[in-house]
Amino acid sequence: MNESSRPVLAIRGLSTEVQTRRGVFRAVDDVSFTVPAAGKVALVGESGSGKTMTALSVLRLTDPGVRIVAGVVEFKGQDLLLLRENQMRHLRGSELAMVFQEPMTSLNPMLSVGYQIVETLRAHQKISRKQAKQRAVELLHRVGIPSPSTRVDAYPHQLSGGMRQRVMIAIAMGCRPSLMIADEPTTALDVTIQGQILDLFEQIREQDGTATWLITHDLGVVAGFAEHVLVMYAGQIVESSPVKELFRSPLHPYTQALIQCVSAVGVDGTTRHTRLPLVEGRIADIESRPSGCRFRPRCPRAHEACLEDPPWVEKAGRGARCVLLSEKEP
Ligand SMILES: Nc1ncnc2c1ncn2[C@@H]1O[C@H](COP(=O)(O)OP(=O)(O)O)[C@@H](O)[C@H]1O
Ligand SMILES: [Mg+2]
Structure with missing residues (x-):
């Protein structure tokens, strides 16, 4: 692969565990995705889904008591998980x-x-x-x-x-980085300023070729910004899709529910005055996740097959972790 077509970031099978008083739990569970050079990728999910932990694992800035247990984090072709701490320190804040x-x-x-x-x-x-x-x-x-x-x-x-x-x-x-990881960069800001900050990332990309990996709990922010979207739920990526297709025909019931919440108030973010209504139910606590599909307790389409771990189903550059996609529609 030549320099220009190689993704700037390629994460494969990343798993990170946290130690709590009650045991060891997977905050990031077998996460894989790529950020194309000069691309714009968004990682979306409710609070507690493991987004920040994914970013901190990539940057190797996790707290003591948090352990990266598996995976490859390739940044411009080198595995960050194998670098020495001083090499890592040099990369952070520069490239x-x-x-x-x-x-x-x-x-x-x-x-x-x-x-x-x-x-x-x-x-x-x-x-x-x-x-x-x-x-x-x-x-x-x-x-x-x-x-x-x-x-x-x-x-x-x-x-x-x-x-x-x-x-x-x-x-x-x-230092003209190749990749900017932006974790909820606009969450504390009002809507007008949010838009300006996202425009700024776009400008930096055009001028310096800096790719952006945007992390947000707000799907409304994603609509006007990202090219590709990853939806995270309870530590796992449950959907991966180009942004247009994601909004046009979301594959995973969780994404469908998230989009309904956003479209109730408009995806452009400018007409919004209140916080989004949340998807009904709550994300399971990391210590008490259900077996099988983790979204099952909140899913309107849950059935017996969802008691098993759902397969990752891919078609046409998109993918989702849901058994419905591998079952024939009646
Ligand atoms: N240092 C830590 N020690 C133990 N558990 C943690 C730590 N940081 C985060 N967690 C847990 O990991 C899960 C994912 O957290 P986080 O990545 O911050 O989610 P998000 O950024 O999507 O809101 C949560 O259940 C959170 O409680
Ligand atoms: Mg976070």
Whole structure:
């Protein structure tokens, strides 16, 4: 495979276990998917489905007590799970960037945003402090921060939530990464700003060829952004589909339910004023998942066959983990 057709990220059979007081549980269970070079892939699912744990496993930033037990995480052809910690540290923040929902990674409140951008640039590139400062101003300009040469000296608390997220993105894009992992990057922001932030990822892709792996619980956010969507439920990928087909004809009953929730309020995200109504029922706690199909207790189409583990059924570039797809329609 040549450089341009090779996916930037290829995850195969990734499984991650967490240790709790009651035992060891699989937060990420045999997850496989790819992010094409300069592509836009979204991982969607309710809170608790294992999205963040998947991202943290890829970045090898999981907590102690969390163990990656199987899988291959190929980033530009090399398995990240085999790298030494110092090699991994070098990749994070340079070729492999990340942006999280604000409260998780917030900026250091004691340091100006310019200083924080300069530090990251200088950690990965041989440039002088003066050059780095100049580049910081450029980056702030590129992420749409007004008067960047003044704002570069601002402290995080002097900026709005949306501006702070733009600074995070400026830091992430500083070294022209091949892949940006964005975990709920717009969740804390209002709807208008959400759209602007997603536009920004699109711009970065066009200008730098940076692929985006967007993680969100909100299928409405996905509609206007991603090319390919992965739906996660209780630690497993339950559907994988190009975005148009996903909305036109969702294969998995869980995806169908999610889409009904979104279409009740419009998928463009602009007409929405309230949180989405949730799919009826609750995602099973990691410690008490049902056997067989994990969505079974909430599924309107559940029947006896769903007591067995559902097969992964693929057709025409799409796939879903549901027995209905392998049964003949009556
Ligand atoms: N450090 C941890 N130790 C134990 N369990 C965890 C830890 N982090 C997450 N979990 C559990 O793993 C599951 C997946 O969590 P997470 O990946 O954060 O979900 P999501 O990002 O989809 O909301 C949840 O059941 C959560 O309670
Ligand atoms: Mg999460």
